Amino acid sequence: MVALRAADLQVRAGEVHALMGANGAGKSTLVKMLTGVLRPDGGSISIRGTPRRFRSPLAARQAGLVSVYQDPALVPDLTIAQNLRLARTPPDVVRQWLGRFGFSALDFATAVRELPLPTLRLIDLARALAAEPDILLLDEITAALPPDLAEHVYAAARQWRSLGRSVIFISHRLAEIAALCDRATVLRDGVTVGVVEPAQGGEERIVALMLGAPPEAAARAGIAAAAAPSGPPALEVQALRCGEKLRDVSFALRAGEVLGLAALEGQGQEELFDCLAGLRRPDAGAILAAGAPQHFHHPADAIRAGLVLVPADRVRALLPQRSVHENIALPLVRRLRDWGGLPMRAERARVAEAVRRLQIDTRAAAEVKRLSGGNQQKVVIARWLACGFRTLLCFDPTRGIDIGTKRQIYALLRELAASGAAVLLFTSELSEIPLACDRVAVLFGGRIVAGMPAAGADEATLLRAAHGLRARAEAPA
Amino acid sequence: MTLAAFLRERSLLVLALLLALLVGIITVVRPGTVTPDWIANTLLFAVPLGLMAGGETLLLLAGGIDLSVASVASGAAYLLSSNAAPLGTTLAVLLGLAAGLLVGLLNGVGVAIFRVQPLVMTLGTGLMAQGALVVYSQKIIGQEQLVPRAVATLGSGKFAGLVPYALFLWLPLALLLILGLRRSGFGRLLYAVGDNEAACRLSGVRVWRVLLAAYAACGLLAAVAGIVLVGTTNAADLSLANVYLLPAIAAAIIGGTSIFGGRGGYGGTIVGALFLTVLDSLLTLLNAPEPVKQMLYGGVILALAAAYTRLTD
Amino acid sequence: MTRPGRLLRRHAALLVMPMLVALFLAATVAIHPAFGAFDVQSLALGALPLALAAAAQTVVVLSGGIDLSVGSLMAVANVVAARTMQHAGFGQSLGLAALIVLGGAASGAVNGAVLVASRVPDVVVTLAAGFIWGGIALLILEQPGGGAPDAFLNLGAGTLFDGLVPNALVLLIVVVAAIWLPVRSSRLGLTLYAIGSDRTAAFRSGVAVERTRFLAYVVGGVFSAVGGLALTMTTGIGSPLAGTYYTLSGLAAVVVGGVSLTGGRGGMTGPMFAAYILTLIPTDLIFLNIDPNFGQVIQGTLIVLVVMGGGLATLLRQRP
Structure with missing residues (x-):
């Protein structure tokens, strides 16, 4: 599956740049490449004009790009102080930032496990800021953050901009993007479809770009x-x-x-x-x-x-190493009374009927993991057709x-x-x-x-x- | 078809060829060794291993493992031989089987309900069983040890002087396992649970029941193996089956059953058990010392686990 | 949560374990009033190999792995020591011991390298490795035998301070502190806990996960080798089959000592105390005239109960 085909992203020094796109547009893939988790198949990443290739988050950090994620990169069984040492961050600077976020009383000997998620996000942000990155990447950290704490995030991003550095800001909240960001790059289906200035009534353009071509009436x-x-x-x-x-x-x-x-x-x-x-x-x-x-x-x-569920993550619902038949017939053996001999003929008929109705391509039927994503999803639905x-x-x-x-x-x-x-x-x-x-x-x-x-x-x-x-x-x- | 795909599809064939190759080596190294009698004895020696490996196959398929099978087999054999005189053959056999079932159920409760890692759980119960056995053996010191004639016949006798009686037990059980894994709801669920527990849950399967039953079945099969074994040796000792623990797991893995669950079957395990038995007799013929055998087992498991990991990535 | 409460919870093992040991010791004295300095000495000596096996396992478990080859590695070190030291002088024997510890590090490195390179799970690799190391131990010494100079054997015997502190205990503290404290206080110690606790977060924080896993096995190998030397000290000979016992009991000490089998939580002191408790159990049973083989049953039961308790706690937490 190709998640990202032709993504261009240019971030200037001294700007807060929004990265936008609907679910599955390729944002998270782009972020993983920027931060060294995934390696791109093609294209290049340059910081201050120098081409870079990151092999790990550590390398990205050393090149001046530091990220803060929706789920903080803090190790739960270590204390805050230990987590700072882990990422080689000076605690004094982190403490200063946390003071500005209203957490001056935070005890650095506290285990991360014992702190609520919003606090952790701000610690993670403070840690990232303390590393003095040229580019700060904020990946949906304002999602489910209380307004007062989100306000601290905006303030930090603005301050970073005033220092002549850059912030890449990812969020689903159009209002905060309009208020905070200088420009926005919009991705759709793994391709950059436009760069917009959200402040001057650009909201509507962003919405239009995210939607793509008007739907067929x-x-x-x-x-x-x-x-x-x-x-x-x-x-x-x-x-x-x-x-x-x-x-x-x-x-x-x-x-x-x-x-x-x-x-x-x-x-x-x-x-x-x-x-x-x-x-x-x-x-x-x-x-x-x-x-x-x-x-x-x-x-x-x-x-x-x-009530039966077809989940988003097909991997969660399928038996990857088993056949299409066994995957479809799985709910048919769910009860204790089905543990005995299988009614093979009746089962085969039900499965065949479901396969026919969904037009599942059964050429690679021996192992479901070798089917295409679409066929896998059909198998999940077919399971419920066969079961009722x-x-x-x-x-x-x-x-x-x-x-x-x-x-x-x-x-x-x-x-x-x-x-x-x-x-x-x-x-x-x-x-x-x-x-x-x-x-x-x-x-x-x-x-x-x-x-x-x-x-x-x-x-x-x-x-x-x-x-x-x-x-x-x-x-x- | 790529080589990897070929090996994946036809791993059983490749293994059977390896087995034939081993037999070939034996005929070359020691001409005249391979006789109907030798074949009968090899099959006989493979029975306890094949039965224990059967239990491990069920568990590996379901994503588990059991390190207590050796203690269970020894325990069942010892219980049988020390109670045959007072209780009679039938009750003594039932007692041995019940002990296996009990340990299996205990393992199942720990793994399926309390979600303990199978390895640690079965290590613990194995220790418990072995210790309890030692204590028991000292409690009944002086009591007559007896391997009943029927059990001795099962473990060492041959029908018409050629076909081991143990095969009359193993073949139906093997058939039951092979067919059961393919054609029963429970067999289907073992693969499913080992492949993806979350998917089973989403499909309404209560995973704990499947695991509990699998561990119980494994305990029972280990007890049966112990009983056949005591018939072969004609004397129970406390560490009778201990040497079978690693080969039992190895036979299943060599036979193509994935250590990660969800793929394999008992047919492969049978070939794996025969392969190990023939390998053992070849090494014995070559006067290879015990430690070399042990290292070879370890190496074979490691190499095959690594190979399967690469093939299925 | 208040500070003392938090300290209490984080260091529960540190508080509970000494109390448990004291309780067991008190019970032992109550059962057997003649329990004196000599018995304490032999207790400390008897617990030494187990404590070191537990130390080896602790390092690996903290990093999120499991090592089923600890006992076999100990056996290799044990038989190598018994064979090479048999006719050596005291000075030579110390040199040999140093070499054996280096060899332990190398063996651990082999385990770790195979593990990282093959991507086969820890359990399978170390299970197979256990049999290979066990075979090597048997090749080096077929039957229990060999020996070491008396001066070397006596390192662990005797007492300090008028018989109050057994030398074996001092030896344990010195050795574990000398190996573990530098590791614990260095970056390696931090990354070890980090990858055991949350591999993704550790990776994102810039930790080299695979290298840390590898190093955990190296440190484990060092402890295993020292454990093998301790085995030589306590038994005076080399025995190639001691392996399985110390793999299982070491794991038991780790579990009883409050180290989480999922990694990242626990410390080195808990398992050390647990090793003493697990050694005291059979002693007490002997004094009680109960079959000491019950010790194995109790150890097995203890493992099962502790891990089941952990499982139950997880279940209850998931279902509020």
């Missing part, structure tokens, strides 16, 4: 609208709360309906799907399947209630999948809905929501902030709502 043609659903909802969620991210979510999903869910990364959608699939227990709220309240202790309980279900939970099922297979998957979702299934579809590709969904709900900060019919949900509206901005009266051209 006729794409949904030929897909019959589902019959108006009636009866009790196949799935009802009431005031669901789980952990820090999922705060309060309620919705109902009827049989024969595809409900789209739009959200940026980390708005609580993972927790929502985990709760519905029996992988996590909610802290509060209720889940009702066909009107009956459910308490899932294990995915087996959710499957029995008719009432509600299909699809978490970003088309991530990293070619356009043809995407179409097939969306057509299948429509077809399933038409035959009476309910589908909940989270996708990070907003342009595709109108292709597959009847309705769409937008999740932001662990709550549903907007809901609308999918037909009227153009991407600009969705993207704005997903960024926590109020929907505007008229959509831009």
